[in-house]
Amino acid sequence: MMLTASMRRTRRTNGLIAGALAVSAGSAAASAQTLDQLYAMAKPEQKLVLWAAGPTAAYERAVRAFEQKFSGITVALTGGFSNVLNAKIEEQIAAKKIETDVVIFQTVQDFVNWNKRGLLSHFKPEAFDKIGPTSKDKDGAWIAVNTNPIFYGYNTERVRPEDVPKLAPDFLKAQFKGKLISAYPADDDATLYAFHTVVEKYGWDYMDRYMAQQPKFVQGHLGVARSLGSGESLASLDNTVSSTVNVQRAGGKLALVAPASDALPVFFTAEAILKDAPHPNAAKLFVSWFLSKEWQSSTGVYSSRNDVPPPAGLKPLSSYRLAAGYLQFVTNESELIALRKRFEGYTGPVTNRGGVQ
Secondary structure (H helix, E strand, O other): OOOOHHHHHHHHHHHHHHHHHHHHHHHHHHOOOOHHHHHHHHHHHOEEEEEEEOOHHHHHHHHHHHHHHOOOOEEEEEEEOHHHHHHHHHHHHHHOOOOOOEEEEOOHHHHHHHHHOOOEEOOOOHHHHHEOHHHEOOOOOEEEOOOEEOEEEEEOOOOOHHHOOOOHHHHHOHHHOOOEEEEOOOOOHHHHHHHHHHHHHHOOHHHHHHHOOOOEEEOOHHHHHHHHHHOOOOEEEEEOHHHHHHHHHOOOOEEEEOOOOOOEEEEOOEEEEEOOOOOHHHHHHHHHHHOOHHHHOOOOOOOOEOOOOOOOOOOOHHHOOEEOOHHHHHOOHHHHHHHHHHHHHHHOOOOOOOOOO
């Protein structure tokens, strides 16, 4: 049948309309996973298995809020240290029996490694474009859930304002001998990064002089904050906001201060969804909600989102000179191993085992 000009115009018009509808449908599908829609898909799964490293109090609060908001889904939370939980995930991988849905770890290098091995689900929640490019995998394999500067800390009752350390060499003053504390650098990559930035500027001689101060080392930043808050220790160059707030709420007498001109080290913890997660839709719902502006604004720590203000009483990170190369630092495996070994030569192996409660 010969088509008339009118018929050809009609067919072209219909084709354009069909194409536009297809594009529209594709766009709708790409943006369809709102919290309500994810909830509808997740509710039949009834459960979420979350493994989260660090002080568990914040995650317990998140779990209660999540379960209240999304009734019908219960969360099984396991806390611990990243460098302990990651080995247990490897056991699940080896057994080909994944039991965990979402993992939140400080050891971002694990996520980079697992993604290369095809073990992570790629998911971009609504907040994805609010996260900086160095704080996420471009395909959504992992995404930072916070931004953690490592401040100086001190006991507010036993350290006078004029004696508060302003630079790393101030920790070498006689008044702090026997009263310094930090996490073990060889055990905690964030602490390792903080000490690394110090020796990069002041040389390894700094560590010799620091060790002459007879410092104490503990496992985990919560132990650091508790020691400062009780007055057992006076000062530390290794303090996180979350652990400090936790101890302050319990009545601990400690405060944070940024270095005057030394770079302020910054690390982050990130989330990832395991590829064979038993509750994949509940996992996507949790990640989307946890990274929402509403929840991130309530955490009391610096957010990984660029549209959430700093915690109350603290300045925006843009007001500091930051050492923000944490991702590159922890993914340089040969350097990381060498630094851990060298710092362990100063501190010895872990003996003061801390908790993450």
